[in-house]
Amino acid sequence: MKILEKSFKLIPLIARVIKEGGIVCSPTDTVYGLLGSVKLTFAVEKVYGVKKRDVQKKLIVLFDSVDSLKKYNFVLSQKLEAFLRELWPKRVSVVLRVHPVSPIAKVFKDLEVAVRVPEDDFLRKLISVTGPLFAPSANPQGLPPAKNCKECERYFKDKVEICIKGKIFHRPSTIVKIFEKPVLVREGAVSFKEV
Numbered sequence: 001m002k003i004l005e006k007s008f009k010l011i012p013l014i015a016r017v018i019k020e021g022g023i024v025c026s027p028t029d030t031v032y033g034l035l036g037s038v039k040l041t042f043a044v045e046k047v048y049g050v051k052k053r054d055v056q057k058k059l060i061v062l063f064d065s066v067d068s069l070k071k072y073n074f075v076l077s078q079k080l081e082a083f084l085r086e087l088w089p090k091r092v093s094v095v096l097r098v099h100p101v102s103p104i105a106k107v108f109k110d111l112e113v114a115v116r117v118p119e120d121d122f123l124r125k126l127i128s129v130t131g132p133l134f135a136p137s138a139n140p141q142g143l144p145p146a147k148n149c150k151e152c153e154r155y156f157k158d159k160v161e162i163c164i165k166g167k168i169f170h171r172p173s174t175i176v177k178i179f180e181k182p183v184l185v186r187e188g189a190v191s192f193k194e195v
Contacts, residue, residue, distance in 0.1 A: 001025075001149075001152070001153050001156065001157065001158060001160055001161065001162065001163055002162050002163070003149045003153075003162075003163050003164075003165065004162055004163070004164050004165070005164075005165055006027065006122055006164050006165055006166040008122065008125060011122075011125055011126050011129060012129070014126060014162060014164070015126060015129040015130045017161050017162055018035065018036060018037050018043075018126075018133065019037060019130060021037065021040050021042055021043045021046065022036070022043075022161040022162070023035070023036045023043070023046060023047055023050060023156075023160045023161060024036070024160070024161060024162045024163070024164065025138045025146065025149065025152040025156065025160050025162070025163040025164070026123070026162075026163070026164040026166070027120075027164065027165075027166035027167060027168045028062070028118055028120060028123060028135055028168070029089070029091055029118040029119040029120040029123070029169060029173075030091050030118075030168070030169050030171060030172050030173050030188070030189055031137050031145045031168050031169070031170060031171070031172055032137065032138040032145055032146045032147065032148070032151075032152060032168055033135035033136060033137060033138055034047050034050065034051065034134075034135070034136055034137075034138050034156075034160065035126075035133045035134070035135050036133060036134055037130060037131060037132075037133065037134075038059075038061050038103075038104055038107055038108070038131070038132045038133065038134050039103055039107065039131055039132075040107070041107050043134075044059070044107055044134060047059070047134060047136065050156060050159045050160065051136060051139070051140055051141055052140050052141050053141045054141065057141075058108075058110065058112075058113070058114060059108075059114075059134040059135070059136050060093045060114045060115070060116060060134070060135055060136065060173065060175070061104065061113055061114065061115050061116075061133065061134055061135070062115070062116055062117070062118050062123060062133045062134075062135050063115055063116070063117050063127060063132050064117065064124040064125075064127040065117060065124075066081060066084050066085050066088070066117065068127075068132065069084075069096070069115065072098070072102050072103065072104050072132065073098055073099040073101055073102035073104075073105070074096050074097070074098050074099075074102070074113075074115070075096065075097040075098065075099060076096070080096075080178065083178070088116065088117040088119075089117050089118060089119035089120075090119070090190050090194075091116075091119060091169065091171070091173045091174065091188065091189035091190050092116065092174045092175075092176060092188075092189075092190050093114045093115065093116040093173040093174070093175045093176075094114065094115060094116070094175075094176055094177075094178055095112050095113070095114045095115075095175065095176070095177040095178070095185065096112070096113060096114075096115055096178075097111055097112055097179070098111055098112070098113055099111075104132065112177075114175055114185075115132075116173055122166075137172065138151075138152050138155065138156075139155060140155055143155070145172075147168065147170070148165070149163035149164075149165055169189060171188055171189040172186070172188045172189065173186075173188045173189055173190075174186060174187055174188035174189060174190045174191070174192065175188065176192070
């Protein structure tokens with residue numbers, strides 16, 4: 001595992017690893033996450049294997065903007081789009097419906113996907129180069145999330161190509177479903193009332 005500083009200059013190198021199907025351990029706007037391309041089925045399968053994660057547990061996907069959601073065929077009414085633009089970049093992941101033609105629907109084999117635009121300039125810039133990234137917490141299932149590169153290395157060794165050094169918020173995102181009305185899936189960094 002190569003350990004790198006969190007630097008905009010290194011984004012092309014990190015993006016290349018991700019585009020080739022590699023996994024990157026990185027601070028997000030919540031906790032350390034395992035980042036990889038949602039456009040590559042084998043990268044999605046790899047992260048489930050690395051984490052020993054139950055395949056029934058869905059992955060949160062990070063986007064660089066609400067406009068990017070449209071490019072990937074998410075179902076957005078005008079009202080929902082306006083809500084998301086006001087909500088983000090709060091630490092809230094929202095379960096949205098996606099059209100069957102979306103490459104994300106084809107990779108995940110699911111028409112409901114939890115998404116977020118992160119409150120982190122570095123991540124948004126990285127995503128603008130790589131495309132959307134899955135970002136489950138950096139830990140084998142059942143163990144506490146890694147808080148730094150040392151813990152990430154202990155958990156994953158050479159199964160993860162890169163770890164990026166940086167600060168984290170130490171709480172996962174709140175997850176909500178917003179179809180007919182908002183429904184709380186997981187309480188996290190932001191209270192449901194605030195959503």
